[in-house]
Amino acid sequence: MNINFILPTLLLLVGLYGLVAKKDLVQIFFGLIVMEIGVEMFLVALGEKEGATISLGLAVAGLLALLIVKASEKFGNTDISKLRELKG
Amino acid sequence: MNQLLPLIILIPFVVAIAMLFGGKLSKLTLDSFALIAILAVASFVKWLYLVRPFNTLLISHLGTTLILDGLSHLILVIANVLALFIIIYATAYAGKYANKERFYALFFMMLAGVNGVILTGNLLVLFIFLEIAALCAYALVAFGEEKAGIEAALKYFLIGEVASIAILLAFGLIYSITGTLNMAEAGHYLLTGSPQLKSFIIVLLISGFGMKAALFPFHAWLPDAHTAAPAPVSAMLSGVIIKALGIYALVRILFNIFGLTPPVAMVLTGLAVVSILIGGLLAIGQWDMKRLMAYSSISQVGYIILGLSLGTPLGILGGLFHLFNHAFMKGLLFLNAGVVERQTGSRDLRELGGLKEKMPFTAFTSLIGSLSISGVPPFNGFWSKLFIIVACVQVGNLWLAAAAVFGSILTMAAFLKIQKYAFFGQLKNKYKDLKEAPLAMNISLGTLALACLAVGLAFSLVIGFVINPAVVAVANGVGYSRMILGRF
Numbered sequence: 001m002n003i004n005f006i007l008p009t010l011l012l013l014v015g016l017y018g019l020v021a022k023k024d025l026v027q028i029f030f031g032l033i034v035m036e037i038g039v040e041m042f043l044v045a046l047g048e049k050e051g052a053t054i055s056l057g058l059a060v061a062g063l064l065a066l067l068i069v070k071a072s073e074k075f076g077n078t079d080i081s082k083l084r085e086l087k088g
Numbered sequence: 089m090n091q092l093l094p095l096i097i098l099i100p101f102v103v104a105i106a107m108l109f110g111g112k113l114s115k116l117t118l119d120s121f122a123l124i125a126i127l128a129v130a131s132f133v134k135w136l137y138l139v140r141p142f143n144t145l146l147i148s149h150l151g152t153t154l155i156l157d158g159l160s161h162l163i164l165v166i167a168n169v170l171a172l173f174i175i176i177y178a179t180a181y182a183g184k185y186a187n188k189e190r191f192y193a194l195f196f197m198m199l200a201g202v203n204g205v206i207l208t209g210n211l212l213v214l215f216i217f218l219e220i221a222a223l224c225a226y227a228l229v230a231f232g233e234e235k236a237g238i239e240a241a242l243k244y245f246l247i248g249e250v251a252s253i254a255i256l257l258a259f260g261l262i263y264s265i266t267g268t269l270n271m272a273e274a275g276h277y278l279l280t281g282s283p284q285l286k287s288f289i290i291v292l293l294i295s296g297f298g299m300k301a302a303l304f305p306f307h308a309w310l311p312d313a314h315t316a317a318p319a320p321v322s323a324m325l326s327g328v329i330i331k332a333l334g335i336y337a338l339v340r341i342l343f344n345i346f347g348l349t350p351p352v353a354m355v356l357t358g359l360a361v362v363s364i365l366i367g368g369l370l371a372i373g374q375w376d377m378k379r380l381m382a383y384s385s386i387s388q389v390g391y392i393i394l395g396l397s398l399g400t401p402l403g404i405l406g407g408l409f410h411l412f413n414h415a416f417m418k419g420l421l422f423l424n425a426g427v428v429e430r431q432t433g434s435r436d437l438r439e440l441g442g443l444k445e446k447m448p449f450t451a452f453t454s455l456i457g458s459l460s461i462s463g464v465p466p467f468n469g470f471w472s473k474l475f476i477i478v479a480c481v482q483v484g485n486l487w488l489a490a491a492a493v494f495g496s497i498l499t500m501a502a503f504l505k506i507q508k509y510a511f512f513g514q515l516k517n518k519y520k521d522l523k524e525a526p527l528a529m530n531i532s533l534g535t536l537a538l539a540c541l542a543v544g545l546a547f548s549l550v551i552g553f554v555i556n557p558a559v560v561a562v563a564n565g566v567g568y569s570r571m572i573l574g575r576f
Contacts, residue, residue: 036253042257060252063223063245071238074234074238075239083242
């Protein structure tokens with residue numbers, strides 16, 4: 001276990017915390033992005049050379065940002081505890 | 089023949105790109121273009137059965153390794169044939185959305201992703217196609233741009249991306265052990281390697297693909313996403329996406345690359361049984377038609393995984409046959425719910441009633457779908473559930489068999505609820521002028537209903553031609569990599 005693996009692991013955990021514990025969609029967005037960067041750094045540390053996953057990360061971030069903008073337009077805020085359209 | 093394999097991915101991909109430039113064209117042109125394209129892919133996939141001798145592999149090395157064996161062929165047929173019926177249905181349904189070309193573009197891109205996941209022999213390529221299909225699925229759930237759709241899409245997105253991250257991490261760890269991302273080679277090197285790390289990878293894989301397949305306890309996104317999506321998308325999600333991205337990928341990697349060990353099988357069996365019971369119980373309590381069906385999907389995924397996790401040939405046969413049947417009957421039921429919603433404007437069972445007087449054809453196909461999924465002979469669901477239950481008894485675990493039977497009763501209760509409240513009973517005054525659905529929708533419903541009955545009657549033929557090659561491929565286990573590496 002060297003430094004190359006400690007940083008990605010930390011990023012993963014920080015991102016997961018943001019994803020699980022935060023209520024605001026923008027904070028969740030950054031949690032997910034940080035997690036993704038953690039995994040990508042992990043892959044780089046392992047010596048994976050292909051860059052495809054990084055460009056996929058961009059697409060993921062783009063679509064999520066779009067959804068969050070749409071949600072804030074429709075619901076008037078970005079607090080997930082206020083998104084209560086679906087029940088059951 | 090091998091050189092033609094990439095077409096299965098390329099045709100939907102090219103159609104998706106072309107659709108984006110089709111904004112100016114009339115809806116009729118777009119519809120016919122989509123129909124011709126999907127018809128071409130679906131017939132090509134079926135035609136491959138005629139030219140591929142039993143249990144042989146087709147391998148293409150054009151750019152990336154594509155492998156067609158029995159299991160991928162089964163899932164490929166399910167995905168593309170169901171997509172054909174969904175497109176026929178969508179020509180009438182998607183009419184209510186202004187930008188139809190975007191709907192088709194997303195749909196075909198999703199299909200290209202699904203076909204890519206099924207065919208590829210490389211873990212990284214599998215991940216990329218999985219992400220393409222999943223991103224299109226998130227966007228399609230939000231396609232109506234209603235509040236519920238966007239909320240469901242966000243939920244689906246966040247859970248799905250956590251799953252993707254777990255999967256990517258697992259693939260990275262596989263790469264760190266084996267030094268390769270080729271599935272067959274990875275399988276060869278994974279025969280040795282530290283058991284702790286391998287267990288960790290398997291945990292990541294089960295949670296990652298479990299989320300994609302909506303296996304308990306990773307099912308939270310499914311009821312919302314399937315309920316809020318437009319009906320053709322719900323049918324595609326339930327019939328194809330959870331199976332191709334979730335079950336297929338899980339089975340391919342756990343069975344063929346890692347090899348199913350008894351502890352892993354036990355975990356899968358446990359999750360499957362809980363899925364069957366929780367999904368069935370929650371389904372009965374729902375009043376929203378599509379939500380009820382969505383919970384039932386969780387239960388049926390449980391059946392599929394239960395059969396597969398038993399590991400015996402009969403269990404695998406039952407699981408894969410149920411996968412095949414569930415795609416068609418749940419596709420039929422979701423499309424049916426879409427018809428009801430389109431004609432009445434509601435999917436709340438408390439508001440509906442007596443629809444069979446005004447919409448006899450819809451009521452009839454819904455009845456066939458409900459009987460199939462409840463496992464009533466002679467429909468297809470009966471045989472697959474029977475195989476799974478017999479396989480449970482065969483391995484000597486009567487509790488599993490009892491849970492499977494009980495789950496079947498729960499499913500029947502849930503779908504009788506739909507029949508009772510939506511189609512039978514007193515017709516409400518506001519539905520006096522109700523009409524049947526457009527012809528395109530009825531063609532699609534009728535063919536799927538006929539398929540449910542035909543597969544039930546000719547089940548031995550279907551098993552012989554379509555299911556058995558897949559059973560051989562799954563039961564082959566880690567022999568997969570030897571079989572493929574032998575061809576290099």
